[in-house]
Amino acid sequence: MIKRLICAAVFSGTIATNVNAEELRFTVWTGSKAHLDMLNDIANGFKQTHPDVTVRYDTIPFGDYVQKLTLQMAGGNPPDLGWLLENSAPAFVEAGALADVSKTLHATENYNYADFSTSAMGLWTKDDSVYGIPFSTSPFLVYYNKSLYDAAGLETPDQRATDGTWTWEQLKKDAATLRNADAGVWGYETVDGQGYSARVWHNLIPIIRAYGGNAWTDGTCHLDSPEAVKAIKLFHNMIYVDGSAVPPGEQGDFFSGKSALTVTQISRVSKLADANFDWGIAPLPAGPAGNAATVGQAAVVAFAQGKNKEIAAEFLAYMTSAKNVAKMAEFFPPARKSVLEGDAFLSSNPAITPAQMKIVAQGIENGSVLPSHEHFPQIEAKARPEFDALWSKDADIQATMTKLCQGIQPLL
Known part of the structure; x- marks a missing residue:
């Protein structure tokens, strides 16, 4: 049913009409104040170069996330961006529900796309297209x-x-x-x-x-x-x-x-x-x-039927830059090699000792991603x-x- 809803949303040709052109709606499954404060800090940084753009984070409970997201899409109210788990990636890519952001990433100065390993990007690329950037490659x-x-x-x-x-x-x-x-x-x-x-x-x-x-x-x-x-x-x-x-x-x-x-x-x-x-x-x-070792992966994606695709792709590039991935690394272990291998990662979360963060890094290095399928x-x-x-x-x-x-x- 969910895949049918995704396809229905993509091919309906319907897009949201009740979202301000300068507001990006970004779906997440966290309600944590610490997480949202960090995400809002990134959004405020984007506003310095895009003063007319506001990012609004829309929390959907984890257990309902994919179903409610696809219902929003099928109902003509797609978000501009969102988080997406590894097990949903093949279905969303196959259905054409995600925007190809490759041109924006490669055009972004100092983005360093090669900092993401081929294995980290495996679920989020198809041929030369890029449909998402992992913000969390997190071991259990x-x-x-x-x-x-x-x-x-x-x-x-x-x-x-x-x-x-x-x-x-x-x-x-x-x-x-x-x-x-x-x-x-x-x-x-x-x-x-x-x-x-x-x-x-x-x-x-x-x-x-x-x-x-x-x-x-x-x-x-x-x-x-x-x-x-x-x-x-x-x-x-x-x-x-x-x-x-x-x-x-x-x-x-x-x-x-x-x-x-x-x-x-x-x-x-x-x-x-x-x-x-x-x-x-x-x-x-x-x-x-x-x-x-088992790894869960989640990516930032832009939705193909979103109303503000161009600016959404720019925010995706900004959010997954090395600077902001380092910020998110406090809670979400990075897929960027430069951040993961840097000394700063080991002390990125004050609640976790460097020795404990080494356990996290080893889990990423040795782990296999959870099962996924289209x-x-x-x-x-x-x-x-x-x-x-x-x-x-x-x-x-x-x-x-x-x-x-x-x-x-x-x-x-």
């Missing part, structure tokens, strides 16, 4: 409650990562040990607490890859492989055997101290500004197949009932994943 990390670890006398995840004993099995054991039902503290919370719905892929793929599995390769689904099933069983046991993972329908919230461990990205560190506990970060655990919206919709079926105590994981692969295989 383990955040842990150091106060709880210290109280329990446990070796911390970053210490285990150093001595080579940090595995998913160890995380499972730690989560069970640190679970304190009397205090309302869970052992492990899924990615953003949404690992059963909006972020089910983000939750399961890192574990599956560490166990030697994958989502799909060369048009073939592998989510029903023995490796993938074993990985999912590990997580399933955390919910229904150990009782250590926050189950569907419950709230844990690592950031308020109600969970000992979670997996998320560096942008969420702003939520720990007022934390009343000590915390730390560590790489994703290893599995039988070794380390499997039919990903349809794949996600087709897989949803089977993913939902996993979350019961008596779920037959092998049968469920076999059915899931059978359902999505024609789309691959």
Whole structure:
């Protein structure tokens, strides 16, 4: 349905008529004050050379982002610019929903397009066209409650990562040990607490890859492989055997101290500004197949049906310049090599030590991007009932994943 909406929006010929020509509407999925203050600072910098242009950031909740964005486009109210995740890139590019900004980028003085590696740009280019610039190539990390670890006398995840004993099995054991039902503290919370719905892929793929599995390769689904099933069983046991993972329908919230461990990205560190506990970060655990760093990527894009395409492309170039990528690096690890490899990146976020930022940089260097496909919206919709079926105590994981692969295989 989502891809049909994208195509309908592109070919309807309808554009927004209620947006001031000098206002750029920019959709994002963050409501964080720290993030928005930083983004508004960049917009104010653009205003110095474009005094008649105002940038308005429009927050859409993450779980609804793609659906609401495509509904806006189909309804004749497309934004000028926005954030877009890696799993949506192929569908939006294929549907012609994104503007080619290559000419503007190459015409922008000192832009240094070559600063982005070919691999970083892979999802956002087609032939000589450029449809987006990554502003965040962010590895998934383990955040842990150091106060709880210290109280329990446990070796911390970053210490285990150093001595080579940090595995998913160890995380499972730690989560069970640190679970304190009397205090309302869970052992492990899924990615953003949404690992059963909006972020089910983000939750399961890192574990599956560490166990030697994958989502799909060369048009073939592998989510029903023995490796993938074993990985999912590990997580399933955390919910229904150990009782250590926050189950569907419950709230844990690592950031308020109600969970000992979670997996998320560096942008969420702003939520720990007022934390009343000590915390730390560590790489994703290893599995039988070794380390499997996983990266989420998001890009700034300009929409093909936006009313202000020329100025939108100029703002995209300004926002993704080396200067502004360095600003965003506090929360969003950069794809620009010059910024990522610079000493300033290691101290870009005052809440994170240089040693911790090295963990982030290593995750980018060694990580693989989350699965993407031009039919990903349809794949996600087709897989949803089977993913939902996993979350019961008596779920037959092998049968469920076999059915899931059978359902999505024609789309691959």
